[in-house]
Amino acid sequence: MHQLEAERPDRMEEACGVFAVQASEQPVANLAYFGLYALQHRGQESAGIAVFNQGKVRLHKDMGLVSQVFDQDVLARMPGDLAIGHNRYSTTGSSRVCNAQPVVLMTRLGPFALAHNGNLVNAAELRERIDDGQVEFTSTTDSELIAFAVQQAVDRGLDWKAAITSAVSLCQGAFSLVIGTPGALYGLRDGYGIRPLVFGSLGEESSGQWVLSSETCGLDIIGAAFVDDVQPGEIVTFLPGDPTPQRESWIEPTTRMCVFEMIYFARPDSRFFGESLYSYRQRIGQILARESAVEADLVIGVPDSGIPAAIGYSQATGLPYADGLIKNRYVGRTFIQPTQAMREAGIRVKLNPLPDVLNGKRVVVIDDSIVRGTTSRKLVQALRDAGATEVHMRISSPPVTHPCFYGIDTDTQDQLIAARYTLEEIEAHLKVDSLAYLSKEGMVEAAGADSKQFCTACFDGDYPVPMDESMRSSKLMLEPAGVAANLG
Incomplete structure (x- = not known):
């Protein structure tokens, strides 16, 4: 198996993170390192940075966390004035070093580097289109297909x-791209704007030093000032030292941003619609309380993403909030899995309950989502083992009933617990005293935005980008048959 089923988290799994910085006389590799460090939550499988220096590119990428892939010696060997960075969580293509990004290719105009967040739904068709017999594929990712186009x-x-817009016009699905060339930096989003991308300036905007990042937290960590989002369907060109980016639409936009970016994926200190996501997540907790309050003694959140909603739930109900679960914050996506015996013995790698807080209490536990139901059930049992007399689970998103094909790793529909069972059956499976989800209406209300601005396909099956059945079969569609069998 690609990852032990018992160890897969009971929530939607990450998108990728992209980052770029264009700044003369600045340590751009170091700046990219810190930008990726801030975006580490978006992908922990591999990391890479490509740096341009006098028309040449130096690329370093490997499996692991940013801090594992890079050290000061590596970064010191990467001088330049433009860096492209990427954190990866695999969606199309398996978790192997050949699939790490950025992708670097040579053209008649020199080299370029591309980093991609998202997922194409026409990858197989695009591969056939660009495979002219001369292309030497080195990976099994849709990102490499965009680069070859x-x-x-x-x-x-x-x-x-013109080449970039020509290439992306062949692509269907979700793609936020940062592309570096010997003479410019480009940022681009698909016409739906499914995955986020923002840009900011280092120092004064007049300095012409620019930063692109999947989220505003990537700007904050290096002291860059947020300027704007790259808009859906927009390509932005940053020329060295130019204080005015060139902005133009490459396609007519139909905005459908992934609402799960707001609920879970993005960091709570990242800003969407002019405010931090912490504030949004507090509001969905307040609305969740309005929709499904219950008599209890205290409210706890599942760290980290459930905590703002739990605080909002506490504020709205008047129930005290407490830290009932402690997270090991030094655990990333570990490559060393517990043995079956260790799992049966109840090894708790990431979360541990506090009996002093929970013993004898009726507890409301807030989490952001339930995908498969496996780890949620274990969590409920751990709370009862710690002395909780009642466990009421509240979920700060609607039931996940459909898989995502736009850059998030979800299972097929028959593995999603809310697609297979009624609320009462899920309640019984988790062994909770009660279970309630946030309504789709409440989720959108909290955003204070038009519901048509969001992609909510994982909740209702309303996919903004149509796809054929072959796309729905496997995220390993581009793998050789033997590899797919071994990794699937």
């Missing part, structure tokens, strides 16, 4: 911007 467009005689 750019390369071919440049080699047909197009300039960089």
Whole structure:
């Protein structure tokens, strides 16, 4: 198996993180390192940075966390004035070093580096289209396909911007891209804006030093000032030292941003719609309390993403909030799995309950989602073992009933517990005293935005980008048959 089923988290799994910095006389590799460090929550499988220096590119990427892949010696060997960075969580293509990003290719105009957050739903079709017999594929990712499409467009005689827009016009699905070339930095989002991308300036905007990041927390960590989102369907060109980015639409937008970015994926200190997501998550907790209050003694949140909603729930109900679960914050996506015997003995790698807080108490536990129901059931049992007399679970999102195909790793529909069972059956499976989810209406109300702005396909099956059945079969669709069998 690609990852032990028993150890897979009981929530949607991460998107990727992209980052870029264009700044002369700055340690751009170090800045990219810290940007990726801030975006580590978006992907822990691999990390990479490509740096441009006098028209040449130095690339370093490997499996592991940012702090495992890079050290000061590596970064010191990467001088330049433009860096492209990427954290990966695999969605199309398996977790192997050949699939780490950025992708670097050579063209008649010189090299370029591309980093991608999202997922194409027409990857197989695109691969057939660009495979002219001369292409040497080195990975099994849709990101490499986008890069080859750019390369071919440049080699047909197009300039960089025209080549990029020509390539992405062949793509269907979700793609937020940062692309570095010898003369410019580009940021681009698909017409739906499914995955986020923002840009900011280092120092004064007039300095012409620019930063692109999946989230605003990537700007904050290096002291860059937020300027704006790259808009859905927009390509932004940053020329070295130019204080005014060139902004233009490459396709007519139909905004459908992933609402799970707000509920769970993005960091709570990242800003969407002019405020931090911490504030949004508090409001969904307040609305959850309005929709499904219950008599209890205290409210706890599942760290970290459940805590703001738990605080909001506590505020709205008047029930005291307490830290009932402690998270080991030094655990990332570990490559060393507990043995079956260790799991049966109840090894708790990431979360541990506090009996002093929970003993004799009726507890409301707030989590952001339930996907498979496996770890949620174990969590409930751990709370009861710690002395909780009642466990009432409240989920700060609607039931996940459909898989995502736009850059999030979810199971097929028959593995999603809310697609297979009624609320009462899930309640019995988890062994909770009661269970309630946030309504879709409450989720959108908390955002204070038009519901049509969001992609809610994982809750209702309303996919903004249509796809054929082959896309729905497996995220390993581009793997050789033997590899897919071994990893699936």
